[in-house]
Amino acid sequence: MSSALVWFRRDLRSFDHAALYHALRRFGRVHCVFVFDTEILDALPSRSDRRVEFIWRSVQELDAALDALSRRAGGSGSGLIVRHGRADELIPALAAQLGVEAVLSNRDYEPAAIARDRRVAERLAEARIGFEDFKDQVIFERDEILTQGGQPYSVFTPYRNAWLKKLDGFYVQAYPVERYAAQLAPKAAGERVPGLEELGFVPTNLAGLRMPTGMNGGRALFADFAGRIGRYREARDFPAVKGVSYLSTHLRFGTVSVRELAAFAWADGGAGAQSWLGELVWRDFYHMILWHHPRVVTGSFRPEYDRIAWDAAPELFAAWCEGRTGYPLVDAAMRQLDATGYMHNRLRMIVASFLTKDLGVDWRRGERHFADHLLDYDLAANNGGWQWAASTGCDAQPYFRIFNPVTQSLRFDPEGRFVRRYLPELARVPDKYVHAPWKMGAADQTAAGVRIGRDYPVPVVDHATARERTLARFAVARD
Incomplete structure (x- = not known):
C-alpha cells in the first residue's frame, strides 16, 4: 500500500488543509507528524513563551481531531506523531522509518523555513523519498499577482485591486479532507503529545487571557466576529472597543482556514466585510514582498x-x-x-x-x-x-x-x-x-x-x- 507523511507546521487544523487533502486523496495510508523544532525553540529568549503554549495546546486538539476524523470515516483511529528536536533531521529519519514514498507539507515563505525545507528535501531525495509542498496559508502567493509588466507589486493599492479582480470561488474553495479520511494511518502504541515541561517550557498566563486555542478557539472567535463584521470599518481603530476579529494568532498558526475567512468576507460584501477582507489582502501582500525580497528581513526595502x-x-x-x-x-x-x-x-x-x-x-x-x-x-x-x-x-x-x-x-x-x-x-x-x-x-x-x-x-x-x-x-x- 502506498503511503505518505504529512508534516504539519503553521497549519494546525484537520479541515480545509491542502497538504493533508492531497495526501489522503493520492495515498493509501497517510501518517501525520508535528515537530517541536529545537532550531526555533532554542532561540527563544524565555522558557515561558505564550506561543509555545498556544502551539502545544493546539497540537493536543489536532491529535484528538485526527483520531476522531479517522473513526468517523470507519477507521480504527489515528492522530499525530509528535517529535522534539531538529525538524531537518527528524523528518527524513521518520519518513525512512515509516517507509513512505513522499512527505507533503504546506508552503512557508520565510527565508529560514525555505532553507530548512531545502535541507529536508535534499535528505529525503538521498533516500529516494519525494517532498512536495502546497499553497495553504495565503490566498495568492509568490508570482500569482503581478503587474502588467510581469513584476511583483511594490505599492499596495494596485496590488489589492488586482487581488480582488482575480478572486473568485475557486481560490477560496475548501479542501474536502473528511471525504478521504479513511486513509489516515493508525498511530503507533505509546505515541503521545509530550508535556509542556518535557519540551523545556513552563505554563504562561495564556489560560487566563481571552485567547482560546486550537481549532475550537478559532471557530469561537470567528463566529463571534461574524456577528460584528458589519461594524468593523467604524470600530477597528479604537482599542477600548471590541471592533477587530482577534483572529491574527489563529491565522498565524493555521488553526483557522484563510480560505474560509476570505470566502465569508467576500460573500458578505458589506462595507465592514470588505474592509476586513482588505486586511487579508495586506497579509498576502507582505508575504509576497518577503518571498520576492528576502533582504527586507535585515535591511530596508528602500x-x-x-x-x-x-x-x-x-x-x-x-x-x-x-x-x-x-x-x-x-x-x-x-x-x-x-x-x-x-x-x-x-x-x-x-x-x-x-x-x-x-x-x-x-x-x-x-x-x-x-x-x-x-x-x-x-x-x-x-x-x-x-x-x-x-x-x-x-x-x-x-x-x-x-x-x-x-x-x-x-x-x-x-x-x-x-x-x-x-x-x-x-x-x-x-x-x-x-x-x-x-x-x-x-x-x-x-x-x-x-x-x-x-x-x-x-x-x-x-x-x-x-x-x-x-x-x-x-x-x-x-x-
Missing part, C-alpha cells in the same frame, strides 16, 4: 534608508519597552503587549512611529522586540508593518507624516478607557489630562493621587522637537 543614522539611545529604548515613556497611549500599548502578548493594530502603528520618529531608534530593534513578545508574531506582517511605520518599506507611511502620540490618544481613546486599563496609576486622572498628564498642576495631581515624575514619568522626549530631528534625519539619508 535601500537608501539604510543610510539613516539611528540613535543608540539605550535608556529611551528601555523606557519604550517597559511602557514608561510618559506618553500614556504608548505606555498602555506596551504594557498590554507585555501582559498579554497582544497589541491592537492601531497601537502597533503608534508605538512603532513613536520608537522610530520620536525616539530615533532603529526599526529593527522594535521589530525584534515584537518578535520576542507577540503571540501572533509573523515575520512577513511584522516586518512589513514596522517598515511601513518607519517609512523605510514598500508603500510606506511618508517620512514626513509622523504620528503625534497625544493627538492619536485623543482621537482613538477619547475617554481614556484603554489607557486607564493598563495604566492604573492614571485611573483618577480627569479626561482632560489623561492623554497628557504632565499638563496637570500640583492640585490636580494631588486630587488624582498621582505625582508626575514620581508615580508616572514625565515625557522622555518633546514630540515637536523630536519631529524636527526626524525630518532632518531623513533629509540627510535622502541626499
Whole structure:
C-alpha cells in the first residue's frame, strides 16, 4: 500500500488543509507528524513563551481531531506523531522509518523555513523519498499577482485591486479532507503529545487571557466576529472597543482556514466585510514582498534608508519597552503587549512611529522586540508593518507624516478607557489630562493621587522637537 507523511507546521487544523487533502486523496495510508523544532525553540529568549503554549495546546486538539476524523470515516483511529528536536533531521529519519514514498507539507515563505525545507528535501531525495509542498496559508502567493509588466507589486493599492479582480470561488474553495479520511494511518502504541515541561517550557498566563486555542478557539472567535463584521470599518481603530476579529494568532498558526475567512468576507460584501477582507489582502501582500525580497528581513526595502543614522539611545529604548515613556497611549500599548502578548493594530502603528520618529531608534530593534513578545508574531506582517511605520518599506507611511502620540490618544481613546486599563496609576486622572498628564498642576495631581515624575514619568522626549530631528534625519539619508 502506498503511503505518505504529512508534516504539519503553521497549519494546525484537520479541515480545509491542502497538504493533508492531497495526501489522503493520492495515498493509501497517510501518517501525520508535528515537530517541536529545537532550531526555533532554542532561540527563544524565555522558557515561558505564550506561543509555545498556544502551539502545544493546539497540537493536543489536532491529535484528538485526527483520531476522531479517522473513526468517523470507519477507521480504527489515528492522530499525530509528535517529535522534539531538529525538524531537518527528524523528518527524513521518520519518513525512512515509516517507509513512505513522499512527505507533503504546506508552503512557508520565510527565508529560514525555505532553507530548512531545502535541507529536508535534499535528505529525503538521498533516500529516494519525494517532498512536495502546497499553497495553504495565503490566498495568492509568490508570482500569482503581478503587474502588467510581469513584476511583483511594490505599492499596495494596485496590488489589492488586482487581488480582488482575480478572486473568485475557486481560490477560496475548501479542501474536502473528511471525504478521504479513511486513509489516515493508525498511530503507533505509546505515541503521545509530550508535556509542556518535557519540551523545556513552563505554563504562561495564556489560560487566563481571552485567547482560546486550537481549532475550537478559532471557530469561537470567528463566529463571534461574524456577528460584528458589519461594524468593523467604524470600530477597528479604537482599542477600548471590541471592533477587530482577534483572529491574527489563529491565522498565524493555521488553526483557522484563510480560505474560509476570505470566502465569508467576500460573500458578505458589506462595507465592514470588505474592509476586513482588505486586511487579508495586506497579509498576502507582505508575504509576497518577503518571498520576492528576502533582504527586507535585515535591511530596508528602500535601500537608501539604510543610510539613516539611528540613535543608540539605550535608556529611551528601555523606557519604550517597559511602557514608561510618559506618553500614556504608548505606555498602555506596551504594557498590554507585555501582559498579554497582544497589541491592537492601531497601537502597533503608534508605538512603532513613536520608537522610530520620536525616539530615533532603529526599526529593527522594535521589530525584534515584537518578535520576542507577540503571540501572533509573523515575520512577513511584522516586518512589513514596522517598515511601513518607519517609512523605510514598500508603500510606506511618508517620512514626513509622523504620528503625534497625544493627538492619536485623543482621537482613538477619547475617554481614556484603554489607557486607564493598563495604566492604573492614571485611573483618577480627569479626561482632560489623561492623554497628557504632565499638563496637570500640583492640585490636580494631588486630587488624582498621582505625582508626575514620581508615580508616572514625565515625557522622555518633546514630540515637536523630536519631529524636527526626524525630518532632518531623513533629509540627510535622502541626499
